[in-house]
Amino acid sequence: VLFLSFSYPRHSQNESVVTNPLFSQVCNLANAASLLWHAYKSLPSPSNQVNWAGFYTRDPLSPPSAPQLILGPFQGKVACQTIAFGRGVCGTAAAAGATQLVRDVARFPGHIACDAASRSEIVVPIVAAGRGVVAIIDVDCAVEDGFDEVDREWLERLAKLLAEACDWP
């Protein structure tokens, strides 16, 4: 994931970005999901057993008292469209603002099985300055123990990069 770059201009001097800040985020996350997927697929097992890689973003339409995530760009099979903060691995990472590294999803209380093939999962929050958790990176693996501290380190670096590279609503 070291080779990520984001070439879509942020239009920082264009005030119309204020009314629609989402576009560069979508385009960046779409390519980031692809890079993440193909990077994992190019690695030895268990990394090449990754079966879902992508993003959920905080839904600005959800009330602050009951925030939810909404599905963003990803690679893999179809996924839950919305996830409440606090629910499952993704919702827990979003609510806690902390990475969840789950070596066996069957042992995670309230795990949401979007793809029944998933056996392990890592979810890393994307925290934008002054805005809290704006999105999460979600990667699933079809085998147990698919992720370790190396994944955590590099996905957290990616989260920091995306926090700065995207216009978050």
Add this chain to the structure above:
Amino acid sequence: VLFLSFSYPRHSQNESVVTNPLFSQVCNLANAASLLWHAYKSLPSPSNQVNWAGFYTRDPLSPPSAPQLILGPFQGKVACQTIAFGRGVCGTAAAAGATQLVRDVARFPGHIACDAASRSEIVVPIVAAGRGVVAIIDVDCAVEDGFDEVDREWLERLAKLLAEACDWP
């Protein structure tokens, strides 16, 4: 692609949707790209040779005199982030408002080779009522003659469904 459904509520009575209409669109297109990809992969050759399936949306930040497409959710390798209306197969479909079925991309003037493996391509405009072309469906195939009139018919039906199922900015 017959089994597409879109469960994210459109919040039609919530005025906040007016200030941020993109979310349900992103979430719908993300799952639609996945369904499209896996539907093609489940079919006989040449359909299972599809190597890119996804969406570009009209960039509301681009001036009406020089509209451009911006990358949306997709499955496949990383892709061009922006494409000017009129440029390549995607830009031609967007500018003409008409499906482009290209049996051999090498013979299409100005073809943009995002993935060098692509040999044929079909691009179908998504036209929203009163808004013109709001997005395009783009599917690439790694062999020539990857698409025919059956693909055109069903992708055009999908385009109509998405035109009505999403909140377009």
